[in-house]
Ligand SMILES: Cc1cc2nc3c(=O)[nH]c(=O)nc-3n(C[C@H](O)[C@H](O)[C@H](O)COP(=O)(O)OP(=O)(O)OC[C@H]3O[C@@H](n4cnc5c(N)ncnc54)[C@H](O)[C@@H]3O)c2cc1C
């Protein structure tokens with residue numbers, strides 16, 4: 025992959041040089057039944073792929089990764105490795121853990137930078153599977169099935185495939201080109217991607233059920249929920265903000281003083297984008313305190329270094345926008361009360377504590393809504409998410425689902441979506457075989 | 459402060475470290491700088507017969523990111539004119555009267571040729587000479603070097619010629635490319651050699667180029683065996699050194715041995731001294747890092763000697779020879795088992811896989827609740843740092859099944875994590891030699907062995 029750091033949102037980490045990769049690979053102990061492999065949701069055989077880097081078998085290394093995780097290039101960049109593989113590395117306790125993510129990227133860059141063919145052709149099975157939604161889960165499921173000779177059509181409502189990898193993960197972490205190269209590889213495995221086709225609008229589930237032997241639904245989540253405060257129409261949606269920064273950063277309107285509402289990883293990302301694209305002051309406004317923040321610790325540290333401020337225990341109540349120009353975000357002071365259903369102390373408004381932050385842009389990053397299709401499809405749901413059994417099958421026979429749209433509990437991440445896609449593909453294959 | 463001075467067959471030097479006869483001692487300017495850095499002596503790069511050298515003459519063996527665990531060379535003896543070398547030797551000796559200046563020589567196997575070189579070396583003022591019977595390539599094709607060292611009769615004859623002519627001490631440098639090092643060593647001593655030195659380089663092909671499909675290094679498309687030296691050869695050198703020290707004839711003689719082969723630091727140096735070396739020579743480590751390594755060689759050795767209460771190098775010499783024994787004299791009742799310290803263990807499971815796949819299947823993985831679990835026994839959906847670390851089992855040795863082979867101890871990456879614990883023996887001390895004498899049938903017949911084992915309570919699974 026070509027790497028340039030000449031734009032503010034270009035990929036943050038440079039690739040490892042061959043020498044760096046070899047030194048790091050040689051540091052790995054080659055543990056047996058390694059904890060890093062257990063910690064990886066797709067259970068990539070980490071010591072095996074690292075050993076192969078050290079022996080100069082980079083192609084074999086890449087294949088080891090891709091056999092467990094077809095989106096190895098994306099995951100190498102976006103995985104919260106501190107919480108996953110690297111966090112479990114046996115060298116973490118007293119030394120520095122192996123930089124598994126960056127080594128993984130090294131092997132993946134070898135594939136995508138050199139147009140290397142990793143998988144050979146397979147014999148067609150004659151079975152047909154429809155996959156809906158070309159995010160991480162859909163791509164992984166489609167690729168796994170195609171790799172085993174099944175005919176797969178992947179329906180995607182948007183112009184580009186990739187889901188949040190293409191539109192939602194900031195370029196600092198993953199450039200659009202990386203996601204697109206991976207999609208190209210999935211295509212080459214034999215997956216037919218039909219862009220601009222939306223389930224329920226352009227095609228009905230019943231049609232897919234009739235035309236295909238099985239269906240996999242991986243439509244992700246919806247847009248940001250409404251805050252329900254006066255002036256909401258002047259608030260910019262965080263996901264759209266990030267999307268614009270990736271597709272055409274030049275066209276993104278960036279405030280001089282921006283407030284970002286929310287304190288999850290999306291809020292951190294929005295604040296980073298705003299800051300890097302020239303905002304002088306960026307403040308993350310969060311209604312609870314720092315200990316309740318859902319963003320990863322390392323992300324918090326990163327954004328602080330970027331110069332972003334925090335305003336904790338503040339609940340936005342109104343956007344001031346005289347003559348349609350944002351001038352301030354009015355907030356209420358909060359204090360922490362009893363533990364609520366989320367297991368964290370509930371924020372309680374302090375009466376009469378209104379104050380204003382003088383800002384000219386307000387961005388909301390308060391998470392995504394539950395999958396909007398869940399009800400429309402007539403499938404059984406769990407807390408608003410599509411309900412699946414242990415085999416990833418929904419309440420409709422031969423209709424499977426995975427990715428963020430089934431994640432009723434736990435943290436949404438790309439690598440979890442990939443594992444869902446992979447396990448669902450295995451379940452589908454088992455079904456097709458019988 | 460320990461006294462590092464040595465006296466080697468009458469050759470004195472302020473510390474036991476000499477440059478081995480090799481590229482570091484190729485010229486007067488280099489040896490001057492080495493002495494300035496603190497080297498106790500130098501064995502001049504071998505002089506003698508006329509030669510020409512080739513390019514790409516050094517190969518190396520690198521491993522796991524570590525550079526030059528061994529070097530391999532097809533260099534010949536000095537390609538500088540004899541007169542130049544002799545002039546520089548004289549100059550160096552004049553400047554450095556307190557250092558050992560030894561001149562290595564190799565000429566055609568003719569009595570006149572050897573007499574002539576002896577005279578010239580003595581005229582240079584050198585303290586001693588070393589006969590190079592070791593060069594394993596090029597020179598040996600011409601009937602010199604290891605072609606001499608490999609045939610004890612030649613060793614004896616040529617050493618005799620030299621001793622007849624020489625007044626300064628004569629050291630014979632042995633080749634390791636021989637089945638039993640004792641034979642040429644005895645031959646040299648019986649011809650009157652004043653000291654021995656070992657080892658010269660080992661025959662080796664250092665690698666094959668996977669692109670060009672030819673051996674490395676490539677000398678215009680050709681290559682071949684060269685002399686192997688450096689850290690990787692140390693165990694071979696130690697074994698040969700010990701073989702001389704424990705030989706009745708050689709060990710019993712007064713002739714000192716100059717040890718070399720893989721000495722890279724003071725620890726290696728101390729090991730050579732403990733196995734009987736009286737002086738130490740170094741080549742590859744200097745070629746890797748330069749003359750400056752002498753500082754820690756002396757400093758480390760001196761500190762270690764102080765800590766151990768050794769006052770002089772001579773006191774260290776040969777101290778570990780007493781424990782050297784043949785297998786037949788080992789105590790078969792000696793018992794040690796591996797024990798893992800869970801507080802140090804990082805749970806890499808390298809001991810587990812080594813024992814399970816290639817030793818005696820006696821390390822178990824123990825879950826937090828005390829159950830023995832299989833590796834890879836987590837669910838495909840289990841993931842994350844907490845689950846992976848939290849549920850990771852602890853390897854534990856089933857001591858009753860451990861044969862004490864020491865494999866796990868050797869593979870464990872953590873210092874002092876696995877200990878080989880000595881257990882009280884379950885039976886009377888006995889050696890194979892004693893069994894052979896008292897119950898010879900046990901050593902010859904499996905059924906008799908079975909009965910013996912039953913009687914002794916020896917179970918092997
Ligand atoms: C801002 C942000 C940053 C993130 N950063 C990270 C990170 O750094 N690391 C990490 O691991 N995870 C991160 N995540 C989470 C991660 O992106 C998701 O968990 C992952 O993308 C989920 O994949 P998915 O396939 O389930 O859904 P998505 O990636 O959301 O893909 C769903 C796809 O379905 C399509 N679709 C939706 N409805 C229809 C329909 N009706 N018909 C056809 N197609 C449809 C969508 O257009 C989309 O392409 C981040 C999320 C956000 C929002």
Ligand SMILES: Cc1cc2nc3c(=O)[nH]c(=O)nc-3n(C[C@H](O)[C@H](O)[C@H](O)COP(=O)(O)O)c2cc1C
Nearest residue numbers: 478479480504531657658687688719720740741742
């Ligand atoms: C490049 C090279 C050239 C050598 N040349 C000679 C030589 O001319 N004469 C000699 O007696 N030994 C020669 N040797 C052998 C060394 O003196 C020494 O015996 C051997 O390298 C082992 O010591 P080491 O492991 O410290 O290198 C040479 C070794 C090397 C690596």
Ligand code: SF4
Nearest residue numbers: 052053055060113114
């Ligand atoms: S835990 Fe660390 S050292 Fe062990 S295999 Fe994984 S990366 Fe290598």
Ligand code: SF4
Nearest residue numbers: 803804806807809870
């Ligand atoms: S090799 Fe050492 S550190 Fe690794 S699991 Fe075994 S005892 Fe523990």
Ligand code: SF4
Nearest residue numbers: 813817860863864866
């Ligand atoms: S000493 Fe050998 S037999 Fe005993 S536990 Fe270690 S590897 Fe296994």
